[in-house]
Amino acid sequence: MTAPALEVTGLNKRFGGLPATKDVSFHVMAGERRLIIGPNGAGKTTMFNLVTGDLNADSGSVKLFGQELLGMPTQDRVHLGLARTYQILTLFPRETLVHNVVLALLGLQTLRWNPWTALTGHRHVYDAAHEALAMVGLAESAERIVLETSYGERRRLELAMALAQKPKLLMLDEPLAGLSQGERQTVRELLDKIPRDVTIVMIEHDMDTALSFAERITVLHYGEVIVEGTRAEVVADPRTREVYLGD
Amino acid sequence: MQWQFWIIQTLNSVAFGGLLFLLSSGFSLIFGLMRIPNLAHGAFFMLGTYFGYTLLQKGLHFWPAALLGGIGVGLLGIALERFILRKLSGNEQGQVLVTLGVSFIIADICLLVWTGDPMPLAAPQSLRRPLLFAGFAFPTYRLVVLGIALVAAVGLYLLMERTRLGAMIRAGVDDMEMARGVGIPVSRLFTTVFLLGATLAGIGGVLGGPILTAYPGLDADMLPLALIVVILGGAGSLLGAFVGSFVVGFLYNFGIALAPDLAYFVLFFPMVLVLVFLPQGLFGRVQI
Numbered sequence: 001m002t003a004p005a006l007e008v009t010g011l012n013k014r015f016g017g018l019p020a021t022k023d024v025s026f027h028v029m030a031g032e033r034r035l036i037i038g039p040n041g042a043g044k045t046t047m048f049n050l051v052t053g054d055l056n057a058d059s060g061s062v063k064l065f066g067q068e069l070l071g072m073p074t075q076d077r078v079h080l081g082l083a084r085t086y087q088i089l090t091l092f093p094r095e096t097l098v099h100n101v102v103l104a105l106l107g108l109q110t111l112r113w114n115p116w117t118a119l120t121g122h123r124h125v126y127d128a129a130h131e132a133l134a135m136v137g138l139a140e141s142a143e144r145i146v147l148e149t150s151y152g153e154r155r156r157l158e159l160a161m162a163l164a165q166k167p168k169l170l171m172l173d174e175p176l177a178g179l180s181q182g183e184r185q186t187v188r189e190l191l192d193k194i195p196r197d198v199t200i201v202m203i204e205h206d207m208d209t210a211l212s213f214a215e216r217i218t219v220l221h222y223g224e225v226i227v228e229g230t231r232a233e234v235v236a237d238p239r240t241r242e243v244y245l246g247d
Numbered sequence: 248m249q250w251q252f253w254i255i256q257t258l259n260s261v262a263f264g265g266l267l268f269l270l271s272s273g274f275s276l277i278f279g280l281m282r283i284p285n286l287a288h289g290a291f292f293m294l295g296t297y298f299g300y301t302l303l304q305k306g307l308h309f310w311p312a313a314l315l316g317g318i319g320v321g322l323l324g325i326a327l328e329r330f331i332l333r334k335l336s337g338n339e340q341g342q343v344l345v346t347l348g349v350s351f352i353i354a355d356i357c358l359l360v361w362t363g364d365p366m367p368l369a370a371p372q373s374l375r376r377p378l379l380f381a382g383f384a385f386p387t388y389r390l391v392v393l394g395i396a397l398v399a400a401v402g403l404y405l406l407m408e409r410t411r412l413g414a415m416i417r418a419g420v421d422d423m424e425m426a427r428g429v430g431i432p433v434s435r436l437f438t439t440v441f442l443l444g445a446t447l448a449g450i451g452g453v454l455g456g457p458i459l460t461a462y463p464g465l466d467a468d469m470l471p472l473a474l475i476v477v478i479l480g481g482a483g484s485l486l487g488a489f490v491g492s493f494v495v496g497f498l499y500n501f502g503i504a505l506a507p508d509l510a511y512f513v514l515f516f517p518m519v520l521v522l523v524f525l526p527q528g529l530f531g532r533v534q535i
Binding site: 075084091 | 409410412414417418421424426427428429431432434
C-alpha cells in the first residue's frame with residue numbers, strides 16, 4: 001500500500017496558554033482534493049503553517065509521502081515537492097510577474113551558489129516561468145511589476161509560482177478570497193485543470209465552490225478535528241452544522 | 248576662501264565616500280536581509296586596517312595585503328554568522344546585542360595585540376606622489392581608492408542585478424518568509440552576505456589605513472557613519488548605500504572643515520529628518 005501524500009498525526013501547537021491545534025490527525029491520499037473548513041480561529045492556517053514549516057510544532061508528526069517533515073527547514077520541504085499559497089497574498093511586489101515565477105524556480109535549482117551564473121543565461125528557467133504564467137492566463141502581463149497588477153491577477157500569479165515548482169502536494173490557503181465572481185470562476189477553472197498527480201489541500205470559505213471541488217472534507221474547530229468524511233457525510237453531520245453552518 | 252580648498256575638500260569627500268561605500272554596502276545588505284544592524288561592522292573595518300598594517304610589516308605588497316586582510320575579516324564574519332548569530336535565529340534583539348559584544352571583544356583584542364599607539368599604513372610606493380593636472384596636485388592614492396570603490400560598486404551591482412545569487416538576495420531583502428516559502432535557502436544567503444559584507448569591510452579597512460591610520464576607536468568612529476549611510480539610503484539597497492556614502496562623505500568632510508563645532512549636527516540632522524519623514528530611506532525596501 002502506498003503512503004498517503006500527507007499524513008498528519010497528533011499535531012500540537014500552543015501560543016502561550018492558547019492551544020492553536022490540539023492533537024490534529026488526518027491523512028490525504030495521493031491525487032485527492034481535500035478541503036479544510038472551520039470557523040475563524042479554528043486553527044486552519046496554523047495547521048498549514050505547521051505543515052509547511054512556517055511555524056514549528058510542539059509535538060506530533062507530519063509526513064509527505066512517508067517522509068517526516070517536522071524539524072526540516074521550510075526550503076527543504078519545498079524541495080520535497082510541497083508548495084503553498086497564502087491567505088494574505090505574499091509575493092515579491094517590486095519585481096515583474098515573470099521574475100516572481102523565476103525566483104520560485106530558482107528556489108528549486110541545485111546550482112545555487114555560483115554567484116557568477118548570469119540569470120539571463122538560463123533560458124529554460126525563463127521559458128518555464130512564461131509557461132506557468134500562460135497556464136494561469138497571465139502571459140501578456142509577464143513583464144508588468146506586481147504592484148501594478150490587480151488583486152485577482154496576483155492571486156493567479158501566486159498559483160503560477162506554486163504550479164511552476166511542479167509540486168506533489170499543493171496547499172492553497174483561501175485561493176478565492178477577495179476575488180470578484182468572474183475571477184473566482186477563472187481561478188476555479190484553473191484549479192480544475194491541475195493534473196491528478198498533484199494532491200491538493202485547500203482552505204476556503206466560499207462553500208459552494210469549495211464543496212463542489214473537494215472529495216473529502218476535514219472540519220476543524222478550536223484546533224481540533226471534529227468531523228471528517230465525504231461531502232455528503234460532512235454536510236449531514238450535526239456537528240458541522242452546529243459549528244460552521246450555523247444550524 | 249580659495250578655490251583650491253573646495254577642490255581638495257571635494258576630492259577628500261568623494262575618496263572618503265568611496266571608503267564608506269566599501270564599509271556600508273555590506274552593512275546595508277546584512278541589515279536588509281537579516282533585519283539586524285551588525286554592530287561589529289566598524290570593528291571588522293578596524294581589524295582590516297590592523298591586519299593590513301601587520302601584513303605590510305611582514306613585507307607583503309600593499310594590494311595582496313588588502314586582499315588577504317579582507318579575506319581574514321571575511322572568515323571572521325562567517326564564523327560570527329554561523330556559530331553565534333545562527334544559534335540566535337529569530338531573536339533579533341539578542342543578535343544585535345551579540346554583535347555589539349563582539350565589537351567590544353575585537354576592540355580589546357586589537358588593543359592587546361597592536362597596543363594603543365596609532366599605526367599609519369604606507370600607501371603603495373607608486374601612488375605616493377601627487378598627480379599633477381592643470382597646475383594642481385591631486386593625491387593619487389585617494390583617486391585610486393575612489394576608483395576601487397567605483398569598481399566594487401559596479402561589481403556588486405552586476406552581482407545583485409544579473410546573477411542568480413543576487414536575485415535570491417534581493418528576494419530575501421524583499422520578503423524573507425516568502426523567499427523561504429519558494430525554497431530559497433535563506434540561512435545560506437545569510438552566510439554569503441555576511442562573508443561578502445565582512446570581506447568588503449576588511450578590504451575597506453586596509454585601503455583606508457593610509458588615509459585614516461590604524462588606532463583604537465577607529466571602529467567607533469566608522470560605525471556611526473555606516474549607520475547614517477544605511478538610514479539615509481535605505482537598508483538592503485545597494486544604490487542607497489552608494490548615494491548615502493557620498494552624501495555622508497561630503498557632509499563629514501565639509502562639516503569638519505567649515506563648521507567643526509557643528510560637524511556632528513550636520514551629519515546626524517539629515518539622518519533624523521529621514522527617519523522621521525522617510526523611514527525606509529531614500530531607496531530602501533525594508534522599513535528600519
